[in-house]
Amino acid sequence: MSGSLVGQRILRKEDHRYITGKGRYTDDIQQVGMTYGCFVRSPYARADIKGFDVSQALEMEDVISVLTGLDVAADGLGGLPCGWMIHSKDGSEMRQPVHPVMAAERVNYLGEPVALVVAETKEAAKNAAELVLVDYEELTPVVDVASAAQGEQLYAEVPNNTCYEWGLGDEAATDEGFASAAHVTHIELTNNRLIPNAIEPRAALAEYNSGTDEIVLHTTSQNPHLVRLILTAFVQIAPEHKLRVIAPDVGGGFGSKIFIYSEETALAWASKKLGLSIKWTAERSESFLTDAHGRDHVTKAALAMDSEGQFLAFKVSTTANMGAYLSTFASSVPTYLYGTLLAGQYRTPAIYVEVNSVFTNTAPVDAYRGAGRPEATYLVERIVEKAAGEIGLNPAELRRRNFIGKDQFPYQTPVALEYDIGDYEASLDKALEMASYETFEQRRVEALARGKLRGIGLSCYIEACGLAPSQVAGALGAGVGLWESGEVRVNPTGSVTVLTGSHSHGQGHETTFAQLVADRLGLAIEDVEVVHGDTGKLDFGLGTYGSRSLAVGGSALSVAADKVVEKGRKIAALLLNTEVDNIAFDAPVYKMMDSNETKTFQEIAFAAYVNHDWPSDNLEPGLAEKAFYDPLNFTYPAGTHICEVEIDPDTGVTEIVQFVAVDDFGTIINPMIVEGQVHGGLAQGIGQALLEQAVYDESGQLVTGSYMDYCMPRADNFPDFKVGMTCTPCTHNPVGAKGCGEAGAIGSPPAVMNAVINALGGVEIDMPATPEKVWRAVLSSQAQKIA
Amino acid sequence: MEAIKLQVNGRKRTVHCATNATLVDVIREQLHLTGTHVGCDTSQCGACTVHLDGDAVKACTILAAQCDGSTLTTIEGLAQNEVHHPMQQAFNECHGLQCGFCTPGMIMSAVDLVHKEEELSPEAIRSALEGNICRCTGYQNIVAAVVQGAAGMKEQQS
Ligand code: FES
Ligand code: FES
Numbered sequence: 054m055s056g057s058l059v060g061q062r063i064l065r066k067e068d069h070r071y072i073t074g075k076g077r078y079t080d081d082i083q084q085v086g087m088t089y090g091c092f093v094r095s096p097y098a099r100a101d102i103k104g105f106d107v108s109q110a111l112e113m114e115d116v117i118s119v120l121t122g123l124d125v126a127a128d129g130l131g132g133l134p135c136g137w138m139i140h141s142k143d144g145s146e147m148r149q150p151v152h153p154v155m156a157a158e159r160v161n162y163l164g165e166p167v168a169l170v171v172a173e174t175k176e177a178a179k180n181a182a183e184l185v186l187v188d189y190e191e192l193t194p195v196v197d198v199a200s201a202a203q204g205e206q207l208y209a210e211v212p213n214n215t216c217y218e219w220g221l222g223d224e225a226a227t228d229e230g231f232a233s234a235a236h237v238t239h240i241e242l243t244n245n246r247l248i249p250n251a252i253e254p255r256a257a258l259a260e261y262n263s264g265t266d267e268i269v270l271h272t273t274s275q276n277p278h279l280v281r282l283i284l285t286a287f288v289q290i291a292p293e294h295k296l297r298v299i300a301p302d303v304g305g306g307f308g309s310k311i312f313i314y315s316e317e318t319a320l321a322w323a324s325k326k327l328g329l330s331i332k333w334t335a336e337r338s339e340s341f342l343t344d345a346h347g348r349d350h351v352t353k354a355a356l357a358m359d360s361e362g363q364f365l366a367f368k369v370s371t372t373a374n375m376g377a378y379l380s381t382f383a384s385s386v387p388t389y390l391y392g393t394l395l396a397g398q399y400r401t402p403a404i405y406v407e408v409n410s411v412f413t414n415t416a417p418v419d420a421y422r423g424a425g426r427p428e429a430t431y432l433v434e435r436i437v438e439k440a441a442g443e444i445g446l447n448p449a450e451l452r453r454r455n456f457i458g459k460d461q462f463p464y465q466t467p468v469a470l471e472y473d474i475g476d477y478e479a480s481l482d483k484a485l486e487m488a489s490y491e492t493f494e495q496r497r498v499e500a501l502a503r504g505k506l507r508g509i510g511l512s513c514y515i516e517a518c519g520l521a522p523s524q525v526a527g528a529l530g531a532g533v534g535l536w537e538s539g540e541v542r543v544n545p546t547g548s549v550t551v552l553t554g555s556h557s558h559g560q561g562h563e564t565t566f567a568q569l570v571a572d573r574l575g576l577a578i579e580d581v582e583v584v585h586g587d588t589g590k591l592d593f594g595l596g597t598y599g600s601r602s603l604a605v606g607g608s609a610l611s612v613a614a615d616k617v618v619e620k621g622r623k624i625a626a627l628l629l630n631t632e633v634d635n636i637a638f639d640a641p642v643y644k645m646m647d648s649n650e651t652k653t654f655q656e657i658a659f660a661a662y663v664n665h666d667w668p669s670d671n672l673e674p675g676l677a678e679k680a681f682y683d684p685l686n687f688t689y690p691a692g693t694h695i696c697e698v699e700i701d702p703d704t705g706v707t708e709i710v711q712f713v714a715v716d717d718f719g720t721i722i723n724p725m726i727v728e729g730q731v732h733g734g735l736a737q738g739i740g741q742a743l744l745e746q747a748v749y750d751e752s753g754q755l756v757t758g759s760y761m762d763y764c765m766p767r768a769d770n771f772p773d774f775k776v777g778m779t780c781t782p783c784t785h786n787p788v789g790a791k792g793c794g795e796a797g798a799i800g801s802p803p804a805v806m807n808a809v810i811n812a813l814g815g816v817e818i819d820m821p822a823t824p825e826k827v828w829r830a831v832l833s834s835q836a837q838k839i840a
Numbered sequence: 841m842e843a844i845k846l847q848v849n850g851r852k853r854t855v856h857c858a859t860n861a862t863l864v865d866v867i868r869e870q871l872h873l874t875g876t877h878v879g880c881d882t883s884q885c886g887a888c889t890v891h892l893d894g895d896a897v898k899a900c901t902i903l904a905a906q907c908d909g910s911t912l913t914t915i916e917g918l919a920q921n922e923v924h925h926p927m928q929q930a931f932n933e934c935h936g937l938q939c940g941f942c943t944p945g946m947i948m949s950a951v952d953l954v955h956k957e958e959e960l961s962p963e964a965i966r967s968a969l970e971g972n973i974c975r976c977t978g979y980q981n982i983v984a985a986v987v988q989g990a991a992g993m994k995e996q997q998s
Contacts, residue, residue, distance in 0.1 A: 068931070071944075074875015074915035251941075305975050737975075760880055760884035765975075771966075797978075
């Protein structure tokens with residue numbers, strides 16, 4: 054690396070269009086003759102459909118067509134598949150009810166689409182949707198996750214409403230650990246259900262061209278190639294080469310825009326069927342009902358320790374909610390993205406985890422920022438903190454005693470992962486210092502004098518990112534390899550177009566990736582343009598999720614850039630009339646090693662396209678190189694978060710008075726962007742801990758269906774975060790990066806809750822720590838003290 | 841259908857729209873100014889914030905018909921002569937945006953806030969922005985941007 058751009062706080066190239074209102078999101082696109090779609094949705098959590106009457110709707114002015122679930126069935130469209138096969142402990146395959154594009158016979162969650170109205174105007178579509186009559190016969194829904202397995206059976210092919218009963222680890226060894234334990238800490242907790250709430254609602258615009266028989270689908274996706282693959286290979290809407298999927302500017306995803314949903318599928322199908330261009334944009338209430346929700350676990354666990362506080366064994370039993378259908382990656386979240394992380398940063402020798410995933414009559418649940426890893430971290434870090442309290446050891450000290458030492462890498466955990474590198478003490482030490490941990494008791498006393506209960510909580514998290522080594526992913530059940538593609542296309546004048554299969558929906562790839570490639574080639578960042586998000590422009594790509602873009606997509610670009618450098622050496626050798634081995638690249642100049650003669654990168658680029666005499670045998674014209682990078686292992690970002698809260702005992706309001714996050718993301722290309730990712734993740738994690746929760750009532754109605762009822766974090770919920778970094782570069786990818794997108798949301802919830810529980814004198818409550826819950830806990834802790 | 845006359849980002853415009861059309865629909869679909877966004881249906885996210893006769897309003901919450909004869913500034917009208925407004929510049933320099941979807945509304949709210957408040961502490965900015973939701977940034981850099989943008993606006997005035 055030439056080193057002049059990597060590590061710099063370069064301002065984002067993409068900002069100009071966003072701050073001047075020139076961003077181009079899906080709903081911004083308008084076409085001449087475009088029509089509008091509006092979905093008719095189930096008002097019940099579970100009901101049989103006895104019939105449709107679309108006649109009134111069709112009579113309305115400007116209405117073009119009404120397509121129902123019956124039309125979907127008649128056209129033989131496949132269901133929406135789940136891309137990750139999980140096997141139960143007994144070896145049987147997970148049970149997967151058919152997920153129809155639009156329901157024809159039975160609806161299984163509130164808001165499930167049953168019909169699509171297409172009209173000349175948005176208003177006409179919306180008004181006509183009200184007139185589509187669906188004859189429902191209401192059925193008793195299953196809503197509660199903990200008792201879902203005992204509830205009425207929802208699908209004939211799914212006994213006990215159970216998708217799978219999965220297990221990981223050595224149960225016998227774990228039981229032995231418990232048998233020899235000096236102390237066992239038990240915990241029961243829930244991981245609250247969340248609604249992702251990217252501020253741009255999902256949207257799609259499907260345009261069919263009968264002249265070319267091609268559908269162009271603009272949609273709010275984190276992975277447009279995956280959309281194309283599923284819509285063509287599985288749902289069979291069109292041949293793959295006749296569907297182009299474009300994810301233009303996308304206004305946040307957080308996981309919720311990974312998945313293939315009914316709406317864009319129905320739109321693509323309808324556009325071809327009707328020969329129209331059709332647009333649909335979700336209203337926020339539709340987002341609440343139908344964006345895949347996150348988390349929703351109920352867990353019991355126990356941690357066995359010896360008399361010195363060394364962890365001996367950890368046993369976990371979790372029930373996870375899948376919602377009504379298996380969303381695209383749903384099955385992997387509470388299994389391979391959860392159970393595998395239960396070692397945390399510790400040497401716990403024996404771990405056994407069982408996960409039962411169940412169906413309920415609620416919106417599908419899938420990956421949401423962190424996906425499985427926040428659930429694992431929340432459990433591990435809550436129980437470790439509780440254990441420290443029970444054996445009377447400082448929580449930082451207990452963690453330190455059990456850390457995997459920095460000289461113990463690579464480290465094989467008992468739950469399938471091999472951590473490549475880390476230095477957990479370094480992050481802990483730095484965080485303790487930044488948080489002035491030593492002097493906390495003084496602050497507690499001072500707060501008490503003001504009538505406030507002050508508490509402090511730690512969380513030492515680890516996550517597995519850089520999804521994923523294809524071979525490992527395949528062995529674990531993934532339907533696709535999880536490599537990434539990249540192309541570095543050098544233009545004749547020496548500027549560079551970079552194409553990546555990663556997708557940016559806020560992460561700033563247009564800057565980070567340009568920085569990476571410009572650095573490697575010795576160019577100005579202005580000379581590098583990043584292109585992403587269009588199946589018509591790129592070969593294939595797996596998209597952005599799981600903090601994978603830089604570690605996997607960036608590595609692909611790094612390899613492609615190396616190939617460009619290599620080919621440049623050959624061209625330089627040709628021009629300088631010497632051997633390739635006699636040419637060195639000192640970005641941006643090619644040098645002859647045994648003379649002073651040089652060629653600039655620009656000269657090589659120009660020659661690559663205009664030169665006339667190419668030796669026929671081993672050198673072709675042109676300077677553009679591709680790479681498909683398949684990672685060798687996951688990456689393991691880790692760090693320590695420390696939260697300090699003050700509770701007002703009279704109101705139960707919890708204020709975050711200090712939040713410190715120290716993270717090890719490996720090599721950092723742009724610290725400004727990385728810190729921004731941390732801030733955003735922290736806000737979502739703290740939001741989960743204090744504010745957010747999706748609530749369904751017994752009848753399966755969503756009680757928290759708007760911003761009036763679902764508490765979104767606002768600016769005044771947070772102090773300024775104190776963010777610090779440590780660095781152990783990833784050992785197995787060429788960038789050294791580990792990924793930073795999810796860490797904030799993974800590490801912060803247990804830090805906050807440990808602080809709240811600490812302030813409450815050990816009274817445990819579940820997330821979110823709302824004022825009411827905290828106030829009741831204050832009362833019970835006072836009652837305990839009196840008794 | 842109503843005929844509505846507006847002064848939009850310095851240009852005279854007449855639009856014809858239904859009596860129940862919201863201002864944001866007219867801005868996005870008739871004036872084709874798609875920098876003003878829609879993020880909710882309950883007047884809470886602030887993505888649709890514009891300046892109407894000099895005041896920040898949520899354009900999803902007001903009928904276009906109520907705006908006849910008004911002066912409207914949207915995010916597209918904030919930069920003068922291709923030069924970023926100090927608040928736009930500050931959002932860029934402080935990394936106050938990620939996906940950019942809340943950003944136009946944030947910037948329009950922030951400019952209005954600076955116009956109306958003499959002294960703006962970070963705490964005051966945090967509470968004044970309660971009508972604007974951002975899911976990406978964690979707000980920290982937005983607050984920093986508003987502080988810096990306010991200073992830039994003062995400097996420009998003097
Ligand atoms: S769209 Fe106007 S406040 Fe949300
Ligand atoms: S930058 Fe994405 S919502 Fe604010």
